[in-house]
Amino acid sequence: MDDLEHYTLDKLIDVGSLQDIQDKYSKLTNLSTITVNRNGVPLIKPSNFSKFCNLIRTSKEGYRRCINCDAMGGIKSSKLKKPIIYRCHTGLTDFSAPIIVNNVHIGSMLCGQVSIKENDTRNSINLKKISKELYLPLDKLETALKEINIVAYEKIKNSADFMYMFANLIAKMGVANITHSKLLQETKEKMKFQQLARDIQIKSIQSQINPHFLFNTLNTMASMSLLESSNNTVELIYALSDILRYSLRNSDKMVNISIEIDNIKKYLYIQSVRFKDKLSYKINISDNVLNCKIPAMTLQPIVENAVIHGIEPKKEFGKVYIDSETVAGNYVIFKIQDNGVGIEAAKLRSLKDKMNSSSRDDSNISIGIQIVQDRIKYYFGAQYGIDIKSSPNVGTTVYIKIPLVH
Incomplete structure (x- = not known):
């Protein structure tokens, strides 16, 4: 689509549905999650944000740094065309899953706000410097940092891969809808393109997975993860991932x-x-x-x-x-x-x-x-x-x- 760069993420994706998906994903993984546009500005409400990061963002300078950090993470993952795991400006571990449509970076889904279990870096975070530069109370920063989740690297990697696929599926659905609407409008005036419109319509409808099914599946996985050791939950995630890959490929x-x-x-x-x-x-x-x-x-x-x-x-x-x-x-x-x-x-x-x-x-x-x-x-x-x-x-x-x- 030639004018894709002029579309914003909220024009390509239903914001209410995205919020619902993000909330359930965050509940399932117990990771802080946020969706931002290509400039790093949040598009919807963050899910399950840590007390530490919420505190950082109460500072005007802290918020500016977070926005810049989110934007840079999105840009870097977009250039590589895959999720990346990186350290944020405070020293915590985040990952960015880019939303790329027709080679255009339109936004990112970001998760993390954790410390990696295999290499806990909390002690290396200079809280005194952060307190001084962001005008935040040192004692509150220390208390909040103690509550940061410690997560195994393998979980971060798997979560990044799954979110990358899921975010881009939703984006492709949005673009398919726009393409579908435009071509149907054109065929009302140009009947010679009727067959072309039908081909595009088929691809458009075919690329859509019933949101009712997706939301209920995520809800089921989130509930199961609280009741069991996670083996069945993993099987559900793999099954859903395979279905999404099949429909796209x-x-x-x-x-x-x-x-x-x-x-x-x-x-x-x-x-x-x-x-x-x-x-x-x-x-x-x-x-x-x-x-x-x-x-x-x-x-x-x-x-x-x-x-x-x-x-x-x-x-x-x-x-x-x-x-x-x-x-x-x-x-x-x-x-x-x-x-x-x-x-x-x-x-x-x-x-x-x-x-x-x-x-x-x-x-x-x-x-x-x-x-x-x-x-x-x-x-x-x-x-x-x-x-x-x-x-x-x-x-x-x-x-x-x-x-x-x-």
């Missing part, structure tokens, strides 16, 4: 069906942990189709609909079944079935009409199915696509027909 690619299924397994694993004893799932895909090709993120939105719109509103136990049937060795029909709340007849008719329409509905379930339908027909032709059967209080079954492509 394969947004416009054909992938093996086995890869798509692995991604769905991770999604359902996360949801089964979140719902505890309310959700079970079973996947039975024929071996002879696993090495065939499918557009990435074709089955995922349908499975997500089954969980969020079918199982989640249901009070009783929920089940999701995924299986496949090969027909005449030419094509495969995937069946994604849930025993959720189902869809009323009138609403189902409307959904099917919109699914095959060029107009777009605002509801998440409609637009998700529409995009999957469009992509299947775009890649394979009009004879392939989606069919839906549903009964209220019984459940919904979605049939997805695609050719066997090697």
Whole structure:
């Protein structure tokens, strides 16, 4: 995007959603976290800031130094195009994860305000000098410094890597939305670009991961970390990380069906942990189709609909079944079935009409199915696509027909 440098971070990312993510991330890792623009100025409220750093920032000069330090950390990590771990101007350890879109540095997510366990540097911090230069009481600085967290280096490194990926996912979602809106507006005046707009629309919608899923997953991880030794929490983080990487790296690619299924397994694993004893799932895909090709993120939105719109509103136990049937060795029909709340007849008719329409509905379930339908027909032709059967209080079954492509 040619004019990306003129966009500010709050124009590319929903500020309320970012605050929610930052707060949950900080709670999960127990690290102080702040999101700043490219100049180091905070965009949203800091999360879990240490008493020491809050005290430093009460000084006008201290605040100026913190802003400069945050900006320099962001610039350095942006140049390297990866997270960096560094010492702040007071001597504490921080890390910066740059938010880079189309090679433009638009901001950074910063964490830390800790001392590294393997090399505790608190005793080397010159509190008398800081007190004199920033006009802060020495006794308050000493008390606050004693409360600074001591963290293992490996935890800092892993946290930096995860936040870098997560921050840039959100930025890419924002840019995709802007691109999508601009191109749709242009196609109203220039019909010859209709096909181009459809291609961009597909990529735009495909790059978005349901915030409802992300927020609830982070919330689940944060709660679990307080109740256990962290092994299950680590598995959740890895599963979520793999899902995010998959959606970013394969947004416009054909992938093996086995890869798509692995991604769905991770999604359902996360949801089964979140719902505890309310959700079970079973996947039975024929071996002879696993090495065939499918557009990435074709089955995922349908499975997500089954969980969020079918199982989640249901009070009783929920089940999701995924299986496949090969027909005449030419094509495969995937069946994604849930025993959720189902869809009323009138609403189902409307959904099917919109699914095959060029107009777009605002509801998440409609637009998700529409995009999957469009992509299947775009890649394979009009004879392939989606069919839906549903009964209220019984459940919904979605049939997805695609050719066997090697």
